[in-house]
């Protein structure tokens with residue numbers, strides 16, 4: 001199996017059985033995102049404790065395999081991390097999807113890096129970039145507890 005096939009496999013697997021696809025009942029921050037071009041919707045629920053650590057995170061939503069896989073991988077990856085660490089990873093991921101060839105965060109283990117890199121295939125497709133980044137922009141909005149829906153289009 002080459003790298004491209006491995007990446008494809010991870011996306012399909014997460015797309016079919018997304019992790020953390022539920023509404024946690026003890027969240028204290030949340031935000032919604034919408035990508036009308038593809039029909040992707042996501043609602044991120046975040047439980048941030050007093051130490052500014054992500055105690056729990058989940059999402060609800062529907063959309064294409066890329067958007068669901070990305071939300072699934074994201075929620076899996078940020079659980080248990082500090083807000084600062086998560087924000088660093090978000091920036092790293094968005095930078096990689098938009099222009100950087102690689103991820104540079106020191107906070108990622110090899111297998112975590114692989115899971116994020118599997119979304120790198122969308123780079124050449126601006127439409128798909130919106131699918132892959134929707135949940136990440138929505139997570140940023142959730143940290144800010146922004147009640148206005150995140151939109152990929154104005």
Ligand code: ZN
Nearest residue numbers: 038040064131
């Ligand atoms: Zn999509």
